[in-house]
Amino acid sequence: MVKNVPTSIKDQFLIEKRRNQMVKGAVTLFKAKGFHRTTTREIAEASGFSIGTLYEYIRKKEDVLFLVCDYIYERVKERMGQVLDMEKKSVDCLSDAVRSYFRLMDEMQDEVLVMYQEVKALSRDAQEYVLQKERDMVHMLEVVIGNSLPYSIAEKDLKLVANNIFVHGQMWGFRRWLMQKEFTIEEYTDKQIDLLFQSLNLPERSS
Amino acid sequence: MVKNVPTSIKDQFLIEKRRNQMVKGAVTLFKAKGFHRTTTREIAEASGFSIGTLYEYIRKKEDVLFLVCDYIYERVKERMGQVLDMEKKSVDCLSDAVRSYFRLMDEMQDEVLVMYQEVKALSRDAQEYVLQKERDMVHMLEVVIGNSLPYSIAEKDLKLVANNIFVHGQMWGFRRWLMQKEFTIEEYTDKQIDLLFQSLNLPERSS
Amino acid sequence: MVKNVPTSIKDQFLIEKRRNQMVKGAVTLFKAKGFHRTTTREIAEASGFSIGTLYEYIRKKEDVLFLVCDYIYERVKERMGQVLDMEKKSVDCLSDAVRSYFRLMDEMQDEVLVMYQEVKALSRDAQEYVLQKERDMVHMLEVVIGNSLPYSIAEKDLKLVANNIFVHGQMWGFRRWLMQKEFTIEEYTDKQIDLLFQSLNLPERSS
Amino acid sequence: MVKNVPTSIKDQFLIEKRRNQMVKGAVTLFKAKGFHRTTTREIAEASGFSIGTLYEYIRKKEDVLFLVCDYIYERVKERMGQVLDMEKKSVDCLSDAVRSYFRLMDEMQDEVLVMYQEVKALSRDAQEYVLQKERDMVHMLEVVIGNSLPYSIAEKDLKLVANNIFVHGQMWGFRRWLMQKEFTIEEYTDKQIDLLFQSLNLPERSS
């Protein structure tokens, strides 16, 4: 399930460290100029090492983008996992999960925006990999919703609701110019949860 | 409000014709390879004329992308206008509008996908122009919703709901690999309208 | 049997002209620095046009080398053809052919040297193509020898003798530092023909 | 006359050992991909040590090629010396020498091919050195021929015949695709010796 980017470096710890530098530098650049307008030299510079060193840790420019995408999904999965681990299966759990997810999407706005706009620059393979990660995440939401509902719900409806929540979270980032002029992240979260609960016939949150 | 792409050609009719050829050819290419990976030569070829001729009708490659975006929004606005023109202000009007909008998003999937993935390649100016068009469209939805509701609703809630609907429509296209394996466009539309109506406390649709 | 190098130029006459410029420029450079040490920019400059233009007439640097090889073989085949066309089938015909071939190898020394040292830089495909041309040329020599001999000779012996002659011709060029200090091309030719005739038990040439 | 490649290692025995590893690995690689397409990293790996270590035993990549060429000539000279040492000066001696030389060329095919195709990648200095070795070897053949002939022969003719033999030997390797489909090494040797003897007016070999 893990797709490793080849490297000629042997020190695993160094790989980790350098690639983190890369992701950090690259996200800033991609956000500002997009993947295609960013040169590999700029990425190297922003990462704090030479172009030669950059290519010791990746094979192709595309690998940087893949690393960025991977980084995002790893973070999301980690966070979602924390919420899911909580064993209490109640309605509160759902609002907590959504709130948690939205907060993460707010924190990782830049990364999400970048990923949203640039995935299609990845190879078919990498796109498929990223898509699977997305499916996994939506599935996590499905589980939370399923656990939280006091009644049973059709599989398909579950899927749709989960997808809606998922997209609403990303939308906060990728439609920032439209949403963030109107709402704070708290307002946005509250209102979306209200709408969600209403559409699911759940009791008003006490908040 | 209209942003014209300069050209050295005098014959207005010819401009229209050639640019339609361009948009058609370009969308196919952009969908397949993305804006950056598509060359101007390919666009010219797909449009049925030479690279020299292409540059008689645009100034820069970016102009082609702009023309594509413009084309999409023109179509959406036109269609939404038709729905809005209907004077009856009832709940049915809302479901009709959403249904209509979703159907259009289904028809123009490719164009929407392209636009979604490539806007950031436009210049600030053009992006601002496109963003405004999007605001206009969301506003149209706000009007429809406002007109349809039997009760009054806060401005902010209206905006959020309109944005949700807008994104749900696009989501059908840009998350096609996830949605279209699960639903037909009719199912998707019905279910989303159901959820929408429930979240708005509107009576179940009869259909 | 012809392996065309793709180009984006449509004017056939122009292709011919530009490629001749290329071959001329490239041979000089390859002779001086070898294929790998010669840069595409140098080739473009030596050809009298820009790097961009160079790449309108070829796809890869390797194509230049292929064009050079092709040029040589075309020339040799043409010249050998002239000799072979002469219908008189006598011993003189053989010495004429060898003399003719050696003279050509002398004229095209640089090209032959280049080809000798650089064929292995070609792709498998191109190498196969070039090898076939070489087989063709050796076969032409076989025919001349066969026609000239007053007695019959085993197929294998014919092949060996033809190969020897062929290599002796090239050797004049690719071992120039050793041969050309010792002999003039006339001396070299005369002496090789003497040895050849003796080994074939043919009467001493009158010359 | 010996041209030493500088190194920072003191232990002479180690130098010898490591360089043998290098030559062995390098020949395989050069044969497969040519000198220029082979990277120093590959050479190091094929030699069984790290890139850092490689550079402890050579100064520049070219040194590896030089070492390979040197190795070949050392072997040839050694073998030819053995044959020459035999004091009997007869016609048999000539056919033995040729046979011996051809056998060596067969054994060292790969090395000879590599050297043939890559000498021009050496510096002027190294090329001059290698050329001198070649002159030495041709001269050894001249001596053998001179000793074997029952009549006197002009210096120039001697030189030419020696050169022909020399090239015929290498030709077995560098024209392998053409020769080795047609002949076994024994056939090839026999036939070439036949032709040689005939051209020198020597009696048919008994064998």
Place this chain on the structure above:
DNA sequence: AATGAATGAGGTTTCATTCAT
């Protein structure tokens, strides 16, 4: 109006070599 040959800036990637450990 239409064509397509020409241009060259600039992008990605490779790889010989160094040097601190």
Place this chain on the structure above:
DNA sequence: AATGAATGAAACCTCATTCAT
């Protein structure tokens, strides 16, 4: 002696744009 991470010059190639015909 051995290692391998770091470097950056330099190579190949692409492609948006121009302009003479």
